Amino acid sequence: MSLPSELPPRQEIGVIGWVRKNLFSSWYNIVLTLVAAYLVVTSVGPLLNWVFLEATFTGETAADCSGEGACWLFIGQRLNFFIYGFYPDALQWRIDIMFGLLAVAFAPQFIERFPARKWFGIFGLTGLPLIGYILIPGGWFGLEEVPSSRWGGLMLTLILAYVGILAALPIGTVLALGRRSDMPIIRGLCVVFIEVWRAVPLITVLFMASVMLPLFLPDGVNFEKLMRALIGIILWQSAYMAEVVRGGLQAIPKGQYEAASALGLGYWRKTGLVILPQALTLVIPGIVNTFISLFKDTTLVLIIGLFDILGAVQSTITDPAWRNVTTEGYVFVAFCFWIFCFGMSRYSQNLERKLDTGHKS
C-alpha cells in the first residue's frame, strides 16, 4: 500500500518558503536580514531621490538647478564638449559617423543569432580604424583638416583605447612568441623589451613621450603629441599583453606542438592554426582584463594636456557659471566608463562560452 501523494508543505515552497529558508532560517540570519534591509532602505531612498525624483533635467542655466537633487541639466548643457572636445561643431558629423559604425560593428556581437556577425566584427577591427584614420583628422579627399589638439572628450578616450587595444594584442602576441623562441637573439630582445616597458608606470611613459622625446629627436623631426602618446601607450600595453599571451602559450601541452609538427605543419602554420587559437582562447579573461585596465588608464593623458572625457568634465566643473556640480560630473564619467568596460566584460564571457569545445571537462 502506498501513501497518497500530497502537496509539498506550503511553508517550504513559493515566495514564503524561499524567504523563510534564505532570510529567516536562524536568529543570526534574522539579525543579518534586518540590518541589511535597514541599510538598503536608508541608502537607496536618498539615492533615488538625488538621481531621479528631486533632480533637475530641464532648463538652461545653473539657476534652473534649484532642487535638492542632481543637476543633470549641467551634463546635458555641456554634453557636446564631453563627447567631442574642441572638435568643430560643423564637422562633428564625422565623429557621429564613427560612433554609428562602432555600434554597427559591435552591437551584433551581443546577439547570438545575428547573421554574419563575424564579418561585422572583422570590419570593426580593420575597416573601422581605417575609416577613422581618414575621417577624424581629415585632410584627405577635400575633408577639412582638424588638428589633434582639438580632439577631446569621450571621442579621444575611445580613440586612445581602441588604437591601444587593437595594436597591443598582435604586438604582444609576437613578443610572447619571441620570448619563447629558440633563437637567443630574438628571445633576448623580447625579454628586454617586455621587462623594460612593463616595469615603467604609464605616467612616466606619457611624460617621456610628450616632454623628453622631443629633446632627443633631431631638429625638424617632430610629430604630434597625440601620436607620441599613442605610441607610448601601445608599446607599454603590448608588454603587458605579451605576458598574458605567454601564460596561454605555456598552458598548451607539448603534445599539441608534436602532433602539429608530425603532420608536417611548419612553425608559422603550427603557431597560427593550432597553438595560438587555443592559447588566446585560454587567456580571454586575462586579455579583457588588460583591455579594461587600459581603457581606464587612458585618463592619464590628462597630465600631458590631452582632454579625454575625464579631463573635459574636470575642466568644466570648475567653471564658475556652474557651482556644485562636481558629483554630477564624476558620476557621469564613471557611468560612461562603466558602460564600455561592462560591455567588454560581457562580450568576453560571451566569447568564452562560444569557444568552449568541452575539452576541459
Place this chain on the structure above:
Amino acid sequence: MTEQNTALNPEDSRTSPVESAKHADKTIIKVVDMHKWYGTFHVLKGLNLDVNEGERIVICGPSGSGKSTFIRCINRLEEHQRGQIIVDNVELTDDVKQIDTVRKEVGMVFQHFNLFPHLTVLENCCLAPLWVRKVPKREAEATAMEYLERVKIPEQAHKYPGQLSGGQQQRVAIARALCMKPKIMLFDEPTSALDPEMIKEVLDVMVELAGSGMTMICVTHEMGFAKTVADRVIFMDEGEIVELAPPEEFFTNPREARTQQFLKQILHH
C-alpha cells in the same frame, strides 16, 4: 659492435625467407648506427634497422628502453646526434626543408591522441591536407570522410574531440594521420592510454590498416597484435636492439636471455 648489431645488417635481414617472399625488398627506412643522448645520458646506442616498403614492425621492450624515442627520431620529433636516418630517400638532418618533406610522408599516432581540441573531428582531419598538401577544401573533406568511415566514426565528424571517448579519439587520430596519405605510419603506444574495452576497437582499425599494405612501425605491448600482424618484432632494452625476429620465432624461440625474461613477465598472467 655487439653481436646483435651484426645480426641486423641489411644482408642478414634480406636472408629472411618471410621477407623476400612478401615484399619487393624496397628499403623505405634506413637507420645506420644511430645514437642519441639526452645531455650526458646515452639513450639510443647505435641502432641499425632497415624497413622495407609494406613491412609491419612491432617494437616492444620495458619502459625506459628508448623505444618511443627511437620511433620519434624517425620523423625527427627527437634529433639524433650520430649516425644516419634515411626515410624515403631523404636523410634527416638539421635541414628544415628535408624534415618537412619526411613529415609529409610519415604519419604518427600518439599515446595521448593529441587531437586539436579547438577543431572538430573533420577539421582535425582536413587541417594538414589543406595547409601542407594544399588540397582543395572539398577534396580534403571528401578524403577525410572516407577515412573516418574506414575507422568507423563518420557520424562524429562534426563533434569536437572533447565530446568523444578515448577509443573514438584515437581512431580519429589515426584517420587524421591517414588523410595526409602517408607512406609510413608510426604508432607510439596507441592503446596504452585507453580503457580495456576500447583497446579492441583501435586494434581492429590497426589490423585493417596493416592488411592494406601500409608500412607500419608500432611501439606497443599488445602481443596479440604483434603475433597476428607483425612481419618482424623488435625487442629493445637500455637503448639497444636486443632481438629482431619474425613473430613466430620471437615468441616461441627467443634467442636472448633478456627477451626471454621480458616475454615471461608480460605473457605471464
